[in-house]
Amino acid sequence: MSTPRTERGARTRAALVDAARHVFEREGYLDTRITDITHEADCATGSFYTYFADKEEVFAAVMESVRHEMLHPQLDAQQGDDPVAAIEAANRAYLDAVRRNARLVALMEQVGAIDVRFRAWRQETGRAFIERNAAGIRRLQREGLADRGLDPELAAHALSGMVSRLGYQAFVTREVDAKLDDVVAAATRLWANALGVSRAA
């Protein structure tokens, strides 16, 4: 709702966001009541409405507060000319982020299923990943390093989805039982194969 104008207000708001994150992770989105949050933040019910219009709004604030952690690309290192190394680096960065934020990813999934407004957020977050990958595919095709028979958009969608779902199953639902390195290796090999890319000599 409104932005805090005093030091004290800023502290209250921060406490609420922090409390909300804990409660959401613990109870899930639907089972979280406003009073759970104010209780955890150790402040009055009414104070919640000083800063947020409703549950959605705190949820957005929570997501905002963790966006950095999720999206630190840190594709810092140069992989030189090896296209497979580049693919691997991107996959590792993504999958590791999912692993580290598993609870929030699960939460986001849940909220996306419930609330239309968050579906967009989720898609957008995914889209950045997909577009970066589409660009990579196009580049490799131009350089003759990847199968030119593939539609780069569709391929990026498909492969990004593959990696993202794999990460979800390995680190969120744990229905796939595998370590990060194995998941990265498998994803990278499939990805490279799928595009017809091979390691630089």
Place this chain on the structure above:
Amino acid sequence: MSTPRTERGARTRAALVDAARHVFEREGYLDTRITDITHEADCATGSFYTYFADKEEVFAAVMESVRHEMLHPQLDAQQGDDPVAAIEAANRAYLDAVRRNARLVALMEQVGAIDVRFRAWRQETGRAFIERNAAGIRRLQREGLADRGLDPELAAHALSGMVSRLGYQAFVTREVDAKLDDVVAAATRLWANALGVSRAA
């Protein structure tokens, strides 16, 4: 709850399941009220509780009633010895089922995200698909037609996930704008490439 013992009871129960399916599709799981269902089925509130303990239970019944449609294997045709044709057939069958039942797939996705008990159901449904694919991959590896460096389970997971998510994005959320044939083609090509399989001469 209990099973109808008379013809009339069977009719009422069926009417409730049918009504529930419509209301769920129209309103979504969370926004569906028991009275919406009984109203649509044109019977009293209490009648609902004659057959179901709660919303979850009707939902399970709805899902049960559509399982057939979803799981019609109909991989009837023989693809001869062409492994790529076999992959294509499987992908087409799956993706077409998703396309035809888009609303229910969306629903299942939503409910799975909300209610733990349905996550199992969803996983199981997916597992059948994955296991079939894992078997296929193993066979191709044995015959020397697929990359032996891949873990067949992980690969099956990854590629099945890829196809399933692609279908979801193409036919449920429509964030990917593509026709069935194109999706099938892209998926198949990526899948075949990923495994290092090529068309039979």
Place this chain on the structure above:
Amino acid sequence: MSTPRTERGARTRAALVDAARHVFEREGYLDTRITDITHEADCATGSFYTYFADKEEVFAAVMESVRHEMLHPQLDAQQGDDPVAAIEAANRAYLDAVRRNARLVALMEQVGAIDVRFRAWRQETGRAFIERNAAGIRRLQREGLADRGLDPELAAHALSGMVSRLGYQAFVTREVDAKLDDVVAAATRLWANALGVSRAA
């Protein structure tokens, strides 16, 4: 409601009364639902209403069916001229009946608390006991064997109440931990003392 006119009807009614007794004892009066009874009696809900108007009516029928067991006076033996032996015999008969029908006594207590109509039944059952005792006290007073300063009605009320409550606490709630013989002995001695009666020489 109506009395069975056929053999089959009589059997159904009897099954319902029997089932009701079991369910009442198991669940208590309030928690017993009509369907619990028909279920236990293995007949349809509607059949209940062929014989009883409501729960109260079956309950009355149950009580009727066990009245004998509760009220078998069987003060058969002659205690000769010993007034204390007579008092003891009466107390033993009463307390033993309570012990044997503890569950039903508890039930009657419960229903009496809930439903005004059964309070009368309970009082009447008690009244018989009290009046018999009042008559006994009056006789002893006439014969100069009991304290003539006591109001016989009030004394009968008080002492009967004493015995009845003692029985209740010993055999129903079990808050008094004592064997039948001890309870009979204590009650008798107090009773005799209270009236100023002593054993025949």
Place this chain on the structure above:
Amino acid sequence: MSTPRTERGARTRAALVDAARHVFEREGYLDTRITDITHEADCATGSFYTYFADKEEVFAAVMESVRHEMLHPQLDAQQGDDPVAAIEAANRAYLDAVRRNARLVALMEQVGAIDVRFRAWRQETGRAFIERNAAGIRRLQREGLADRGLDPELAAHALSGMVSRLGYQAFVTREVDAKLDDVVAAATRLWANALGVSRAA
């Protein structure tokens, strides 16, 4: 449920307890609806749940609020050395309390019969009375003033039960038609006789 933290909250809670007492007395426990209470207390339904989890909990609060009145011993006066006078004083105090709180005693009786959780409360309240009496009996036995052939616990149980039931029948159900003084006199005489105690010279 939770305790009020403000003056206003305390007032609302008190109004609810007070209203509950009236409604319970008027309607009986079972026929009292939560809305009857909030209506009488002139507040919203939800406010009830701010302070109480359910009907049982208000009932406990009502009972708590009247415990004092019931348990004011006020056996202030000294009865000197006359044991019968002491017995009379105790009986009068108890019976008068029952007379003054007849409606609540009836209520407690009803609820105790219905709800297991209150049986304990009722028993405990009675136990204090019984134990005090057992101590008195033991003392009289030691001093050679009471029949040593009696088990003091059982006798205290029996006689306390006698008085309590007499009070119940005289002032609650009114099936015994007698004035306080007569009831006290009869109870005391029976009690003294039963123990074999006689008035000090």
Place this chain on the structure above:
DNA sequence: TATGAATGAGGTTTCATTCAT
């Protein structure tokens, strides 16, 4: 008579939101 499905009034409980202090 027996059956068992259908009915729906009636009660309970939750919790987001407001607002006086």
Place this chain on the structure above:
DNA sequence: CATGAATGAAACCTCATTCAT
């Protein structure tokens, strides 16, 4: 700004009773 009690609409679920077969 913070507080926390008050509000009441809205949904859930039960079960005695009826009645067509």
